Amino acid sequence: MTPEDSQYECCQHIYLETFGCQMNELDSELVQSQLSALGYAFSDDRDAADVVLFNTCSVRQQAENKVLSRVGELGIEKSQGRSLVVGLLGCLCEREGLGLLRRHPQIDFLCGPGELDKLPILLRNASQGESQLAADRAALQGNRSRRSTVLGRAEDGLETLDRERSFEADSQAIRNRSAYVRITRGCNKFCTYCVVPATRGAEVHRPPEAIISECRSLADAGVIEVTLIGQTVNHYTYTHGVALSAEGKELPQVGPGGRAFENGVNHAGSVTSFAELLRRVHDEVPAIERLRFVTSYPRDFGDDILEAMRDCERICRYLHVPAQSGSNAVLARMNRGYSVEEYEDFVARARAMMPDISIAGDIIVGFCGETEEDFRATSDLLRRVRFKNNFIFRYSPRPGTAAMSRLADDVPEETKKQRINNLLAVQSEISGEVHAALKGQTVSVFVQRVSPQSSKMVDGGIDLLRHSRGVQVSGRTEGDLICVFDVPQDIAAEQVIGSIVEVEIMDTGPLLLRGVLRSW
Ligand code: SAM
Ligand code: SF4
Numbered sequence: 001m002t003p004e005d006s007q008y009e010c011c012q013h014i015y016l017e018t019f020g021c022q023m024n025e026l027d028s029e030l031v032q033s034q035l036s037a038l039g040y041a042f043s044d045d046r047d048a049a050d051v052v053l054f055n056t057c058s059v060r061q062q063a064e065n066k067v068l069s070r071v072g073e074l075g076i077e078k079s080q081g082r083s084l085v086v087g088l089l090g091c092l093c094e095r096e097g098l099g100l101l102r103r104h105p106q107i108d109f110l111c112g113p114g115e116l117d118k119l120p121i122l123l124r125n126a127s128q129g130e131s132q133l134a135a136d137r138a139a140l141q142g143n144r145s146r147r148s149t150v151l152g153r154a155e156d157g158l159e160t161l162d163r164e165r166s167f168e169a170d171s172q173a174i175r176n177r178s179a180y181v182r183i184t185r186g187c188n189k190f191c192t193y194c195v196v197p198a199t200r201g202a203e204v205h206r207p208p209e210a211i212i213s214e215c216r217s218l219a220d221a222g223v224i225e226v227t228l229i230g231q232t233v234n235h236y237t238y239t240h241g242v243a244l245s246a247e248g249k250e251l252p253q254v255g256p257g258g259r260a261f262e263n264g265v266n267h268a269g270s271v272t273s274f275a276e277l278l279r280r281v282h283d284e285v286p287a288i289e290r291l292r293f294v295t296s297y298p299r300d301f302g303d304d305i306l307e308a309m310r311d312c313e314r315i316c317r318y319l320h321v322p323a324q325s326g327s328n329a330v331l332a333r334m335n336r337g338y339s340v341e342e343y344e345d346f347v348a349r350a351r352a353m354m355p356d357i358s359i360a361g362d363i364i365v366g367f368c369g370e371t372e373e374d375f376r377a378t379s380d381l382l383r384r385v386r387f388k389n390n391f392i393f394r395y396s397p398r399p400g401t402a403a404m405s406r407l408a409d410d411v412p413e414e415t416k417k418q419r420i421n422n423l424l425a426v427q428s429e430i431s432g433e434v435h436a437a438l439k440g441q442t443v444s445v446f447v448q449r450v451s452p453q454s455s456k457m458v459d460g461g462i463d464l465l466r467h468s469r470g471v472q473v474s475g476r477t478e479g480d481l482i483c484v485f486d487v488p489q490d491i492a493a494e495q496v497i498g499s500i501v502e503v504e505i506m507d508t509g510p511l512l513l514r515g516v517l518r519s520w
Contacts, residue, residue: 010200012085012127013041015049019067020057022229022294023113023200024090025179026180028055029173029452031116033166038120044480051085051123058494059197060396066157068104069384075106085126087111090120091199094140098344101134108137114201115139115186117157127282141201159218159252163210167221176448177498179223181214183277184230188255189297191324191334191515192403193367193395194230203231205238208272212227212249212284213278219287224500226281226288232297234305275304277480284311289314289500290446290478295362296347299338306353316478317354320393321346326381331405340381346383358388358479365423366416368407373421379426388434388481390427394420398432422463426509435481435508442504442518445483446495447475453484473497474512483513 014035018028031053032042039047043049052074057063067088069094074086085108093100093110108126111119125132149236162182163169174177186201187194199402202210215226235255243253274278282291291314298321309315328339350357382390394416397404409420451474471493474484485503487493496517503515 007333007402010494011039011041012050012469013043013048014051014053015043015046016055016108017046017070019056020055020090022180022227023182023231024055024057026182026229027090027113027116029171029180030161030165031055031119033164033171034116034120034161035123036166037164040123044075049084049186051087051127053087053089056088056090058095058199058398059092060393061398062396067092071104071107071164075104078106085109085123087119087126089113089116089124093138094142094199095195095398097140098134098138098140101137110138110140111114111472112140113199114141114158117161149241159206159210162206162214165214165217167217169221171313173218173223174221177223178225178227178446178448179218180227180229181211181218182230183211183228183236183293184233184255185252186255188235189314189337190335190402192333192407193364193398195398195401198400203235204252205236205255206252207243208238208277208280209251210252211277212281215281215285215288224288224498225290225292226285228277228281228291228293229295230293230336231295232299232300233293233458234274234296236277238272238277239269240272256500273302273304275302275308278305278308278315279312281327282308282314286308286314290314290316292318292480294320297337298323301346303349303353306350310353315401316480317357318360318478319350319357320362320364320480323381324362324364325367325370325374325383326378327370330370330374331379333403334369335402340377343381344384358477358481359385360383360389360391361387362391362393363423364393364395365419366411368403368409368411370395370411370419375422379423382423382430386430386434388441388479389431390423391421392420392427432508432510435510435513438477438481438505438513439508440505442478442502443483443515444511445475445485445515446498446500447473447498448498450493452483475501477513481513482511485514485515485517488517 007382016028016032018024046052054067054070056067074084078084086106087109088107089111090113094112100110101178109122111122122139167174183206185204187197188203218226243251245251296319298355309317323343324336326340331339349357399407453472470486470489472484472486473493473496474482477483483503487496499520501520502518504518505513505515507514
């Protein structure tokens with residue numbers, strides 16, 4: 001915080017709601033750190049807030065509709081005299097641009113995901129009721145971030161945001177003892193259906209020292225699970241000695257693109273590869289008991305990464321590696337850059353090295369030109385790979401993407417619905433079998449919360465039940481399977497929440513494992 005910033009200190013209450021992916025969850029946490037340091041308070045009560053911020057997602061139309069319906073409600077409240085500042089953050093702002101302010105005059109400002117360091121000034125101006133041109137009420141990158149390979153000033157601001165993350169006990173990551181740590185921003189892949197490269201800009205990698213130092217501070221504050229995040233997290237690579245500040249400190253740098261991975265060899269000079277980064281975090285911050293990473297891209301996933309996972313006991317044997325489709329024709333139209341055979345080769349390599357690895361994915365059904373035969377091929381892929389779960393989406397055409405401008409959205413909505421239901425049933429059967437294989441085994445579970453099942457039973461919900469005895473809690477295994485168990489009558493739920501315990505699996509279903517606490 002600069003001395004000028006401290007003059008923004010205020011006592012306004014902010015309600016912040018987050019939509020979408022892990023990137024947005026982390027961005028929201030960093031925004032909260034940044035604004036709390038300036039004196040803003042955060043509230044869970046939207047009706048009592050002075051400021052409402054929505055951190056938006058633009059990946060599917062449904063996600064946008066949700067935000068815009070909330071914006072509509074606030075428009076009615078403002079027209080009835082409620083004094084309120086409404087700000088939109090995130091990908092929808094980048095995708096829609098200033099048109100959003102014209103169409104929804106109740107929105108006071110927009111802040112794209114690459115401009116979050118400018119949020120305090122936007123918020124201050126809006127709170128002071130300064131009348132401004134639309135352009136001055138928006139901080140957006142447009143396609144600036146792709147114009148050159150030179151890192152924009154905005155990236156320094158974003159790095160500052162990461163570096164100024166709060167490690168205070170009241171921050172969500174510290175409370176949950178589980179944190180996301182960004183290693184890469186943006187994406188260079190240009191899958192034809194996807195808005196992310198346009199909304200989040202080019203791939204930028206953070207220096208390893210900054211990542212390790214953040215992990216160490218989180219661990220010192222009590223975090224035991226860290227998930228390293230990036231859109232194509234396994235693309236991480238950092239060339240040393242290239243991006244240096246005036247003081248000689250390494251800075252984030254624009255990714256090298258596909259060339260760095262030609263023939264599986266990194267052609268750059270002194271480099272920290274993703275595998276090396278994993279090993280360094282594992283070895284240098286041993287207090288992190290579970291180290292994960294998402295989301296992996298099926299191509300460019302070298303054996304060195306699998307070896308690091310195999311060799312380092314605290315790296316979870318879990319991969320989230322979206323296949324998107326089981327048809328080569330569809331994958332080609334999606335511009336995914338791999339075939340079904342290559343995807344399965346990758347899975348075979350991973351399983352040969354770690355037979356117990358747990359694999360999750362994403363699938364899009366009803367993409368442009370998807371035939372019944374293509375769809376059957378996807379269903380067959382699910383059965384062959386035996387994913388522990390898949391996030392399955394209906395294709396949603398996004399303005400500004402290559403698919404929307406060049407390919408017809410020709411699968412009828414009704415067919416998309418049938419296909420998604422069909423695939424969910426197939427996945428549910430497979431998940432049930434994956435879970436059933438664990439019956440009778442004792443597994444380590446990181447206990448996260450009172451289970452939603454228990455919290456439904458009382459007024460006051462989860463917080464009240466944390467202090468209760470004998471309630472059901474829920475957590476995740478190393479392979480990211482959901483596991484529930486009842487805490488014994490002689491201990492309160494909060495005594496196990498936030499720790500890793502041993503649970504014997506007694507019963508299983510398609511969604512979860514049910515067990516008995518054996519040791520903690
Ligand atoms: N970078 C990750 C990857 O490539 O695997 C995924 C990031 S994306 C934000 C999350 C998921 O949303 C994708 O894996 C894809 O399945 C889904 N998705 C993205 N664009 C979509 C669209 N236009 N319609 C439906 N689903 C979409
Ligand atoms: Fe989107 Fe493809 Fe990049 Fe994933 S890899 S964020 S799906 S463009």
